[in-house]
Amino acid sequence: MPSSILKPDDIDKIAAIGPFADMPREDVEVLIGAAKPRQFARHSLLFSQGDPADSFFVILEGKVKLFTATEDGDENVVSVFGEGRSFGEAAMFASGRFPVNAEVVEDACLVRIMGDHLFLHLSENKELAFRMLAVMARRHRQFQKDITDIKSKTPGQRLGGFILAQTDVKSGSVSTMLPFDKALIAARIGIKPESLSRALARLRDIGVDCQGRDVHIEDVQRLREFCEETEPHPSHR
Amino acid sequence: MPSSILKPDDIDKIAAIGPFADMPREDVEVLIGAAKPRQFARHSLLFSQGDPADSFFVILEGKVKLFTATEDGDENVVSVFGEGRSFGEAAMFASGRFPVNAEVVEDACLVRIMGDHLFLHLSENKELAFRMLAVMARRHRQFQKDITDIKSKTPGQRLGGFILAQTDVKSGSVSTMLPFDKALIAARIGIKPESLSRALARLRDIGVDCQGRDVHIEDVQRLREFCEETEPHPSHR
DNA sequence: GAAACACCTTAACGGCAGTCAGGGCCAATT
DNA sequence: AATTGGCCCTGACTGCCGTTAAGGTGTTTC
Structure with a gap:
């Protein structure tokens, strides 16, 4: 220590x-x-x-x-x-x-x-x-x-992507945690804290609930679609 | 050839x-x-x-x-x-x-x-x-x-910074050229071509004139101030 | 236990980027 | 001379971010 x-x-x-x-x-x-x-x-x-x-x-x-x-x-x-x-x-x-x-x-x-x-x-x-x-x-x-x-993404999509990056789960529902406070997350994704609050409120409509640092995603797949988190070039096998 | x-x-x-x-x-x-x-x-x-x-x-x-x-x-x-x-x-x-x-x-x-x-x-x-x-x-x-x-910068400031990067002159007035077409410049600085047109129109007010690829800057210093193109850490000598 | 603080949310408002649509200019083609 | 296409500008409209301001909750401090 x-x-x-x-x-x-x-x-x-x-x-x-x-x-x-x-x-x-x-x-x-x-x-x-x-x-x-x-x-x-x-x-x-x-x-x-x-x-x-x-x-x-x-x-x-x-x-x-x-x-x-x-x-x-x-x-x-x-x-x-x-x-x-x-x-x-x-x-x-x-x-x-x-x-x-x-x-x-x-x-x-x-x-x-x-x-x-x-x-x-x-x-x-x-x-x-x-x-x-x-x-x-x-x-x-x-x-x-x-x-x-x-x-190319909206602040809401970037926030969603950030949240998705905190878990390995790719479908179904999952709970996870924000790695640091929201002000820093806002700065990291390039918006103001006020905008982050609003973006979170919007995410609530698609089944993302956030209390403090605890986040619950009802349907990961749905969030992924919202964020356009597509795998890179699925056309290449 | x-x-x-x-x-x-x-x-x-x-x-x-x-x-x-x-x-x-x-x-x-x-x-x-x-x-x-x-x-x-x-x-x-x-x-x-x-x-x-x-x-x-x-x-x-x-x-x-x-x-x-x-x-x-x-x-x-x-x-x-x-x-x-x-x-x-x-x-x-x-x-x-x-x-x-x-x-x-x-x-x-x-x-x-x-x-x-x-x-x-x-x-x-x-x-x-x-x-x-x-x-x-x-x-x-x-x-x-x-x-x-x-x-941290507005699209207008980014455009100004891009234009400034095309010349070495740091004060006075100067003419220079855009290195490629405006659609590509817009994509490079992360806006749509329509927004680039409007940003250019706004720059006109601070003495930046653009005809085709030819750009004339009336007062480089003024544009630099608008863009907040400050030297990195002037506090360090 | 009250005050102070950190952290977060909400509201009102102005500005501006994205979108959609239309038009102008010029050069190359026919 | 007319057409096509590349390139660019403008206008109208919507949505949302930044700003400013205020308030709310929980925790620390004295």
Whole structure:
């Protein structure tokens, strides 16, 4: 619970994360090096736009949002990452400065991996470079999806899609939970909290009930149709 | 003018492109391998969503759009790339399938680089892996900007920003040209063509005149203010 | 137990994007 | 000269998001 040394359990957790997936345990340990997991309370600012990007983070626990701030105090949430995700790698390979701010939105335990350390191992370990490329490519794909969603779907459809993403169930009825508060969800899908309330009220008509963070979907299939959550290119087999 | 063998001139051009930037000329030639530049007419479909991603493209000339298609026939333009840009790398490193369609929007001359060929050289050439990572990271940054723009700016501001991006001039008055037709611009910034017309009409009030593809900006600074095109974090020195 | 706060909802209103429909201009075709 | 098609603009209408303002509920704090 306090900032502490890496437990074996943590190594296993890290080994399940993007760049380290399926990596031999010894390699993971070497790569992490002297990095220790640290606790961060909610609202902790991890880095700001323009800070030198000399390291990246791995989330053992908790949630972190990446966002930009406009001069008039508005926030624009680009991503929210949870347990088992990493963030901040891209900035190290590009400009060398973070293009966004990072803030803890749920008490978190993070490992910070220094860039120079990573670069050393990148040179030695071809596999690792491929892994990093794959991580970046997957993130790339996610961004493309975010962009098409925000361009082509209504806020109600985006909200529905967000809710659907919280469960694996594809038909019938199901109960699930919102992963964080509604203000953050609103920022994530690109609308104001007031609009989210109204969108939720509209979803109620198609059998989606939301009390606090608890959501009950009467007919998942119906919601999926409303959101046009179609499988990508069913024409290809 | 026909599909032909690589001219020395072309090698130079490729050497100026992302993954190959500043690479020794010999290395570029090796990497390209047997790939020959090919001509593609406007409207040529280069690949579709779901196609196996076994190669990527480099643009020697012309323009290419990446887009997704919804079942009801609508198109959603993710990116438009021009001369000197590459595209399609990410899909090779991730799912192995293209998540978008690619169509030529201005007669183009392209070099297609096969993935297995690239992978071979990636293993041998550490430098190349870093370059690829940097290319992906920069693309990553661009996506983040696109997302914040579409979430936080009005269509009019996005259009203004798009126009401003066509010139280097930062103050005074300037004339420039739209790089492609207005329907594609509308799709790129995420609005309908009708809305683009109306947005242009509104821009007229702040001194932006558009005839066909010719645009004249009376006061660049004024347009920049309208678009809130502020330099990133002026607070940092 | 009252006050303060975080979180969320609702209402009223103005503005504007999407939609549908129609029309103008120009170039290529016939 | 007339037709076609590509490209773009305009108008009327609807719906919904942003804004502003107010209120409601539950939890923490003193």
